[in-house]
Amino acid sequence: MPPLPKTDVVVIGGGPGGTATAIRCAQHGLHVTLIEGAELSQSLTSETLHPEIEPLLQTLGVRDSVLAAGFPRCPGRWIALQGERQFHHFGEDSHGPKLGFQVKRSHFDTLLLEQAKALGVNILQPCRAIEPLVSQGQIQGLITTWGGIEATYVVDATGRCQWLARKLKLITTPYSPPLHVEYGYVMGHCSEQEYSPLIASAPGGWVCVAKVQPLRYQWTRLKWAEHSNASWHPPNLAHLWPGDPPHTVEVTWRLVNPAAGPGYFLVGDAAAVLDPISSQGVLKAVASGMMAAHLINKQFQGGQLQPSPAARYSTWLRTNFYQDLLHLQRFYSPVLSEIATLANAQ
Ligand SMILES: Cc1cc2nc3c(=O)[nH]c(=O)nc-3n(C[C@H](O)[C@H](O)[C@H](O)COP(=O)(O)OP(=O)(O)OC[C@H]3O[C@@H](n4cnc5c(N)ncnc54)[C@H](O)[C@@H]3O)c2cc1C
Numbered sequence: 118m119p120p121l122p123k124t125d126v127v128v129i130g131g132g133p134g135g136t137a138t139a140i141r142c143a144q145h146g147l148h149v150t151l152i153e154g155a156e157l158s159q160s161l162t163s164e165t166l167h168p169e170i171e172p173l174l175q176t177l178g179v180r181d182s183v184l185a186a187g188f189p190r191c192p193g194r195w196i197a198l199q200g201e202r203q204f205h206h207f208g209e210d211s212h213g214p215k216l217g218f219q220v221k222r223s224h225f226d227t228l229l230l231e232q233a234k235a236l237g238v239n240i241l242q243p244c245r246a247i248e249p250l251v252s253q254g255q256i257q258g259l260i261t262t263w264g265g266i267e268a269t270y271v272v273d274a275t276g277r278c279q280w281l282a283r284k285l286k287l288i289t290t291p292y293s294p295p296l297h298v299e300y301g302y303v304m305g306h307c308s309e310q311e312y313s314p315l316i317a318s319a320p321g322g323w324v325c326v327a328k329v330q331p332l333r334y335q336w337t338r339l340k341w342a343e344h345s346n347a348s349w350h351p352p353n354l355a356h357l358w359p360g361d362p363p364h365t366v367e368v369t370w371r372l373v374n375p376a377a378g379p380g381y382f383l384v385g386d387a388a389a390v391l392d393p394i395s396s397q398g399v400l401k402a403v404a405s406g407m408m409a410a411h412l413i414n415k416q417f418q419g420g421q422l423q424p425s426p427a428a429r430y431s432t433w434l435r436t437n438f439y440q441d442l443l444h445l446q447r448f449y450s451p452v453l454s455e456i457a458t459l460a461n462a463q
Pocket residue numbers: 129130131132133134135152153154155158159162163164165166167244245246247274275276277278280298299300337366368384385386387393396397398399400402
């Protein structure tokens with residue numbers, strides 16, 4: 118059999134976690150192959166990117182193209198989980214209020230993928246990971262729909278499906294009852310709804326509504342229990358035209374541990390999932406991809422890291438996850454007893 122093609126790093130998944138890893142490794146001169154299972158970005162959502170992402174986009178070399186894309190900006194979010202709604206600012210610096218981005222994810226992902234391509238990342242698309250190549254407990258590459266690839270490091274950025282964790286039977290601990298979000302669009306004009314999202318309590322959960330383009334609004338509803346009122350939808354959008362049927366995805370809070378090991382790193386949702394209320398999933402995916410790339414680059418430069426890159430990364434990721442979990446639990450504190458009662462009743 119001919120030898121398998123060999124590369125320094127193979128990244129599975131072309132979302133923000135995967136492209137950030139690939140870009141940072143390529144910027145340090147490593148040979149990187151990125152495989153993406155879908156022909157085009159499958160992401161249907163419009164998402165709010167926290168302003169803290171801007172310096173990371175600058176480092177990745179995509180800040181200018183993201184600004185040029187003209188995504189709407191917003192200074193914070195309205196929250197009405199209990200009582201009157203209040204505006205929560207993202208923060209301020211010497212230039213004024215910090216502004217988040219309201220991005221169409223398929224467009225945002227394409228900008229990152231184009232930057233990876235421009236830096237020489239070998240992109241195979243559509244190409245799916247089928248099996249990891251494991252020898253003596255070390256990941257040494259992948260079998261894909263395009264054939265085998267040998268690699269010094271495999272980075273799993275497959276998102277919520279957590280492909281490698283399932284293949285390696287890693288421990289995935291849930292930190293919430295089973296949670297699902299449903300999301301959809303409506304078209305028309307709603308004068309009271311602006312680009313800053315509004316998060317309000319809804320039967321058995323919350324709903325987040327945001328204007329994402331002129332005359333287009335996205336609603337996202339999280340349910341911590343199945344609710345009998347299946348046809349419920351945001352009252353302030355009731356007069357608008359519905360788009361495609363809504364989509365449902367599972368967003369149970371969970372962490373894979375360890376998030377790195379011999380020859381592999383898990384980044385973004387492939388390592389840890391929280392529900393979308395924090396608006397930080399993309400920021401976390403990019404930050405974890407950049408951290409994994411930093412440790413991989415150090416290793417290639419001959420650095421003798423103690424503790425090992427895998428141990429450092431797992432600790433860093435776990436510590437961040439627990440901090441985010443605390444914030445989320447604080448956010449949910451007005452309704453925690455309702456969640457516990459409903460979860461126990463299931
Ligand atoms: C309804 C909803 C609303 C959200 N809103 C926000 C928000 O407002 N702000 C925010 O910051 N976050 C939000 N999030 C969270 C955010 O979408 C995720 O945290 C983010 O996409 C994680 O990025 P990722 O790169 O880890 O994974 P993904 O973006 O999921 O990318 C994974 C990629 O891997 C590919 N893949 C999967 N399996 C394979 C395989 N076997 N072989 C090859 N490729 C594969 C997939 O095709 C996909 O392109 C929301 C999530 C949901 C569900």
